[in-house]
Structures are given as C-alpha cells and as structure tokens.
Amino acid sequence: MLLAGPVGTANAASTATITAAAAAAPAAAKPNVVVLATGGTIAGAGASTINSATYTAAKVPVDKLLAGLPELAQVANVRGEQVFQIASESFTNDNLLALAQRVSALSKQADVDGIVVTHGTDTLAETAYFLSLTVHTDKPIAVVGSMRPGTALSADGALNLVNAVSVAASADARGKGVFVTMNDEINTARDVNKDVNIQTGAFKSQWGPLGMVVEGKNYWFRAPAKRHTNQSEFNIDKLTQLPQVDIVYAYGSVQPTGVNALVQSGAKAIIHAGTGNGSVADRMVKPLQDARNQGVIVVRASRVPYGFVLRNAEQPDDKYDWVVAHDMRPEKARILTMLALSKGASTQELQRMFMEY
Numbered sequence: 001m002l003l004a005g006p007v008g009t010a011n012a013a014s015t016a017t018i019t020a021a022a023a024a025a026p027a028a029a030k031p032n033v034v035v036l037a038t039g040g041t042i043a044g045a046g047a048s049t050i051n052s053a054t055y056t057a058a059k060v061p062v063d064k065l066l067a068g069l070p071e072l073a074q075v076a077n078v079r080g081e082q083v084f085q086i087a088s089e090s091f092t093n094d095n096l097l098a099l100a101q102r103v104s105a106l107s108k109q110a111d112v113d114g115i116v117v118t119h120g121t122d123t124l125a126e127t128a129y130f131l132s133l134t135v136h137t138d139k140p141i142a143v144v145g146s147m148r149p150g151t152a153l154s155a156d157g158a159l160n161l162v163n164a165v166s167v168a169a170s171a172d173a174r175g176k177g178v179f180v181t182m183n184d185e186i187n188t189a190r191d192v193n194k195d196v197n198i199q200t201g202a203f204k205s206q207w208g209p210l211g212m213v214v215e216g217k218n219y220w221f222r223a224p225a226k227r228h229t230n231q232s233e234f235n236i237d238k239l240t241q242l243p244q245v246d247i248v249y250a251y252g253s254v255q256p257t258g259v260n261a262l263v264q265s266g267a268k269a270i271i272h273a274g275t276g277n278g279s280v281a282d283r284m285v286k287p288l289q290d291a292r293n294q295g296v297i298v299v300r301a302s303r304v305p306y307g308f309v310l311r312n313a314e315q316p317d318d319k320y321d322w323v324v325a326h327d328m329r330p331e332k333a334r335i336l337t338m339l340a341l342s343k344g345a346s347t348q349e350l351q352r353m354f355m356e357y
Helices: 005-029 062-067 070-074 093-107 124-134 157-168 257-265 282-293 330-342 347-356
Strands: 032-039 077-086 114-118 141-144 178-182 185-188 192-194 203-205 211-214 217-220 245-249 269-274 297-302
Touching: 032 062, 032 093, 032 157, 062 077, 070 077, 070 157, 077 093, 093 114, 093 124, 114 124, 114 157, 124 141, 124 178, 124 192, 124 330, 141 157, 157 178, 157 211, 157 217, 185 203, 245 257, 245 330, 257 269, 257 282, 269 282, 269 330, 282 297, 297 330, 297 347, 330 347
Parallel strands: 032 077, 032 114, 114 141, 141 178, 245 269, 269 297
Antiparallel strands: 178 185, 185 211, 192 203, 211 217
C-alpha cells in the first residue's frame, strides 16, 4: 500500500480531524438559548411520587434541571444561569428589575438567539408581562413553569421546558414578544393568567393562545395586537426603581380601611379590584376621591377574570380623573401603572397606555 508509516499516520489524523469537525458542525449550527432560573415549582421536589400538589418549591438548581433533559441538545445549544432560587409569591420589585436587566443584557449578545426564564407559576404572568413591557428585543423570550414538581408521577415541567426552549430557539417566534409556554400552548405574556391552582392546564387567555407547540414544532394562529418589547416606550435599561402601587380588593360590606392605610403608607397609585364592571361601593367613592385629590392615581379594574372595564360606566371616571384598566387583571394593571408612573405619566397618558399595551 502507498499509505504507510508517518504518511499513513498523518492521513489518519487528518481524517479524524475532519470527522470531529463534521460532528461539531450540527451543534454549531443550532440556535443558542440561555435558561435563566428563578426557582418555583419547576425546580421543586415532593416527598414522594404521589405528591403533585404538596411539595417544596425552588429546590433543584438549574444545572441539575438541564442535565435531566438530554433532549434539549436536539433543540438548541443550551446553557443555564441561576438568577434566583425562590418561590414566585415572594417576588419583589427588585427581583423584577434584576431579572429584566439580565434578560436585556443577554438579548444584546450576538451569541444568544433566545432566552427562557423558569419561574414559579403564582406570579409568572406578572413577570412575563413586565419583561414584555421593558426588554427591547426581537429575540424570543419564553417564560415557563410547571404546576407539578419533577418528582411527581404527573410532572409537567420537563415537556414545558423543552417546549419553551423550542420556542425561544425558533426563527418564527422572533418579533412576537414574550411568551408563556405551558401545557403545549404558546400564549402572549400580556393576555395570559393563572386561572387554576392545581391542574396542568392552569394558564388561560380570554383571547386565546397564539399557537401551540407539538413535538417541537410551532403552530401559530394569531399575533399579539398590543405593543410590546421593541414597540414599548418603557425600557429596563433606564429603570432603577419602581414606585409603590398597591391593590384594594372589593367585596360585600367592604370598608375604606385599606385605601386610607395605603394612602398613608405612601402609595402613588391604587388599583381598585372592583366587582362586576369595576364597580365601586358607595362607601368607597369618597375615600378614592380623597386619595386622588392627594395626588394618588386611582385605577378601576375588576376582580372578574374575563371581560373588560368600560370607562365612565358604573362611575364617572372623567369627572373623578380616574383611569380604567380595560381588560387588564388587577395584578397586571399594577405592573403597567408602576412603569407609567416611573415616567411621570398623567392620568390621560396612563389611560392611553392601558388601551395600547
């Protein structure tokens, strides 16, 4: 044979190099997705496999979470960062700011194609909405959680996370904003809310999902109609703190105690979660008027999960200089109001924002 001795060895080495390069090529061609972990049920653990509703949240670190899903390597080049390790009911404004700042920084990196945020479900929709309002990017951002811990027989977190990475890695998701990917559905962060507390189909949007993820493929049915991400006038890069905005919940025989206490505590705005069409009990009208006269913004929302609040219906909003939250749940109305007040928005500007965002 012609190939012998050093020449043969050199050719063998060359062949090995080419083979290794060929094997590495598909990995290099895959999108790069960063998973930012914040804790929650998706990182939770129960005492046994039958514990699907009783467990401890925020136990599993992101590296272990990703290592348990080798399937992710078929979708994208994935790496993780542990931002927080908390249950989402304990999320604060400072957590929102820190998370959004990290998402924004990653979105500016050329070697990042998409971002996934793992999150507890209790305040997941609020965080997702905050990100959609403050991070300026056309790169997909998927916020994901699970209703059951990974130790449960019926765990939903693994598929939810794979689907989230699939969406974040997809070119067809670019420019559509921030998503919540749960239970095979792709919902826009603005519309989706947690409506059930112990079932996997917990997240619902009254206007319907944007699409679905089935076996790693996205199927889109509609696009977000409201402003988000690159279209937003808010920018996390210019935010260092958020004003105090609180919520008062309406109920039969409600008293003005909460409103008065929040005004005294320094609230800059109060979201009134009214009954029906954002209704305000007769005994609450004057305390809310007094609050507005002291410079506190009053926003009428509804505790009813579906529908929307009509301006100047139930109450003369123009006369009182109040704002209506339109179809925004009270907790999301709080998010938008905080951002609006951070820019010094008037009641007229805030009302415009509720219609546009």
